[in-house]
Amino acid sequence: MIEIEGITKRYDATTVVDDVSMVIEPRTIVVIVGTSGSGKTTLLRMINRLVEPTAGVIRLDGADNRSLPGYELRRSIGYAIQGHGLFPHRTVAQNIATVPVLLGWDAARIKRRVDELMTLYQLDPQAFGPRYPHELSGGQQQRVGVARALAAEPNVLLMDEPFGALDPIIRNKAQEDLLAIQKRFGTTIILVTHDMEEAVHMGDKIAVMDAGKLVQYAKPAEILAKPASAFVETLVGASEKPFRLLSLGRVRDAVETGTAEGEAIPGDASQRDALAELLWSGRPALPVKGADGKPLGRVTVGGLVKRAARPA
Amino acid sequence: MTVRFDKLGVVIAAIVAYAAFAAPFATFRANRIVPGEARSILEALPAATGSPLLAVIVAAALIALLKTPLIMRLAAGVVALAALALLIGVAGSFLTPEGNTFARISPASGFWLLIFAFTLLLADVLTRLNLSPWARIGVLVVAAAAIGMLLVSGSWNSLSILKEYANRADSFWAEASKHVTLALGSLAAAVIAGLPLGILCHRVEKLRAGVLNVLNIIQTIPSIALFGLLIAPLGWVATHVPGAASLGIRGIGTAPAFVALFLYSLLPVVANTVVGLAGVPRAANDAARGMGMTERQRLFGVEFPLAFPVILTGIRIVLVQNIGLTTIAALIGGGGFGVFVFQGVGQTAMDLVLLGAVPTVALAFPAAIILDAVIEMTSTGRREAQPA
Numbered sequence: 001m002i003e004i005e006g007i008t009k010r011y012d013a014t015t016v017v018d019d020v021s022m023v024i025e026p027r028t029i030v031v032i033v034g035t036s037g038s039g040k041t042t043l044l045r046m047i048n049r050l051v052e053p054t055a056g057v058i059r060l061d062g063a064d065n066r067s068l069p070g071y072e073l074r075r076s077i078g079y080a081i082q083g084h085g086l087f088p089h090r091t092v093a094q095n096i097a098t099v100p101v102l103l104g105w106d107a108a109r110i111k112r113r114v115d116e117l118m119t120l121y122q123l124d125p126q127a128f129g130p131r132y133p134h135e136l137s138g139g140q141q142q143r144v145g146v147a148r149a150l151a152a153e154p155n156v157l158l159m160d161e162p163f164g165a166l167d168p169i170i171r172n173k174a175q176e177d178l179l180a181i182q183k184r185f186g187t188t189i190i191l192v193t194h195d196m197e198e199a200v201h202m203g204d205k206i207a208v209m210d211a212g213k214l215v216q217y218a219k220p221a222e223i224l225a226k227p228a229s230a231f232v233e234t235l236v237g238a239s240e241k242p243f244r245l246l247s248l249g250r251v252r253d254a255v256e257t258g259t260a261e262g263e264a265i266p267g268d269a270s271q272r273d274a275l276a277e278l279l280w281s282g283r284p285a286l287p288v289k290g291a292d293g294k295p296l297g298r299v300t301v302g303g304l305v306k307r308a309a310r311p312a
Numbered sequence: 313m314t315v316r317f318d319k320l321g322v323v324i325a326a327i328v329a330y331a332a333f334a335a336p337f338a339t340f341r342a343n344r345i346v347p348g349e350a351r352s353i354l355e356a357l358p359a360a361t362g363s364p365l366l367a368v369i370v371a372a373a374l375i376a377l378l379k380t381p382l383i384m385r386l387a388a389g390v391v392a393l394a395a396l397a398l399l400i401g402v403a404g405s406f407l408t409p410e411g412n413t414f415a416r417i418s419p420a421s422g423f424w425l426l427i428f429a430f431t432l433l434l435a436d437v438l439t440r441l442n443l444s445p446w447a448r449i450g451v452l453v454v455a456a457a458a459i460g461m462l463l464v465s466g467s468w469n470s471l472s473i474l475k476e477y478a479n480r481a482d483s484f485w486a487e488a489s490k491h492v493t494l495a496l497g498s499l500a501a502a503v504i505a506g507l508p509l510g511i512l513c514h515r516v517e518k519l520r521a522g523v524l525n526v527l528n529i530i531q532t533i534p535s536i537a538l539f540g541l542l543i544a545p546l547g548w549v550a551t552h553v554p555g556a557a558s559l560g561i562r563g564i565g566t567a568p569a570f571v572a573l574f575l576y577s578l579l580p581v582v583a584n585t586v587v588g589l590a591g592v593p594r595a596a597n598d599a600a601r602g603m604g605m606t607e608r609q610r611l612f613g614v615e616f617p618l619a620f621p622v623i624l625t626g627i628r629i630v631l632v633q634n635i636g637l638t639t640i641a642a643l644i645g646g647g648g649f650g651v652f653v654f655q656g657v658g659q660t661a662m663d664l665v666l667l668g669a670v671p672t673v674a675l676a677f678p679a680a681i682i683l684d685a686v687i688e689m690t691s692t693g694r695r696e697a698q699p700a
Binding site: 048050071072073074075076079081082083084085086087088089098099102145148149158 | 593595596597598599600601602603604605606609614617618
């Protein structure tokens, strides 16, 4: 659990982060969204003390984050940034091993962990381990960056626009990979982005920041349904709201009894994808199948449209 | 089939044509200070070697002129240079009258131009072969060994520059060691002082402009003036600071030369350290801190290795510059190859000037090649990562 209490950061006369308090539950993903200059990155960097706050306290599992020297604290917290920040003069394997080496793990344990992470990220340790970062594609570099952040098995992972430099297709894949890995390791992730789509997709909770203040901190559905201010409303995007709301729900939750013609859609797909398919193919209903391929029923345009309406 | 010309080959062939047929190959002088008489290739060599040499040169020039395979051009350059190097020695003994120890035979403009033209051909071939750093050092070693063997074999002993050497063999090696000590010692001092200064300038922005400007100004002071300017303060130190004189610190001699060379060396070392450190990707630095490296670990593990090729480039500049500048140290009694240059100028004995100048070039040239190779070796695999 991460407790942020009354955190403020001032540079001379400018207040970058203004009295922010929030609690981040363990094993969840919290996405901090805001425009550039909103203070979201500064807030993130105060958690691992790359930036020292002017006032306020941050506690990790009850302990003040100033009870350790900064560099020791940072070794226990994963850190991944936009443009990956890989060390160009070190191989992929050496890059991933950075924190374990700093922590003084023995060579065999480091090698095991590096191989494990590379396999997890679909990079063959034999082929990719000895390569240098500039020999990899952008998507591979980003995966190595996240693998490096996770190398020492941190409980908390801080990510600053980690997918910002990726093209849309690779970004989707990277997001799915991260969600899968978060489930597997139960890591608490705090992710900074300016992309509301990403926030709604990734976040268990979303924190919206504007001009240094925490404007709203709530579950995605609530942010969409009840934006706390005009700013949040703009950020959510008025015309996108119904679709973002649908994207939060799974098809299996919108199933009605009955049958329909044509190719079935999996129950795990998002309701937004189902609506898009219905509209595009001009059909009134789609059959739905479960993970085992058995039919579950159908979804209809009317049923989905009702779900896209503003919740009461 | 059309005949196709090589662009650089046209230039080489033109130089060769002029040097072989219009310019003198060797100069004959009755003694070391009278003006010389020019001798062409056919006059300077016995008939049995003169015509074959001309044939070799013309053939090599033709190979250079036409578009020919690299390996053939390489062979042509090597054969022509070897023939020239061997036969200039033959010309020396052929032109020296029997039993005459005063006559001086030296290579003339035609010989130097031929050497230049074929070196150009070889340099072009070696560039196009795109050799690895180790291979370039290998070529250098082979060339140095060949020249060394010619020197040791005595086939050049009848040439004027080696006659000057024979008269001064002892002082030559003493000055050589002084030259190398001054050039390398001041470089080492500049690296020891310049690296920390560069790191400091990188970290403290307020210091950067000031320090670099001061070093820039020092760099613009003419070297002779700087040597002169140092006489007064170092003389004062020698007489007023106890123990300074016994360390060898005096107004003239090695101390001011060392200090001046040190000052000249600082700018390239400090400036390249600053540029190198500034070129370290921001994201890599941020990641290093974010993952829990201490300042020291970040400096030695990330910043320094990434800036190293740039810093090494600065050191290369300093090394080559110092080897050349050290010649001037002789003016204030600092020693080095400059001693022969200034003596030679004083006696209007060009051969003696060459005895100082040729070894200086012979030191600077390989130093540049070796450091270039090292820079390339340290840069491989460290190119800046492309943003994703």
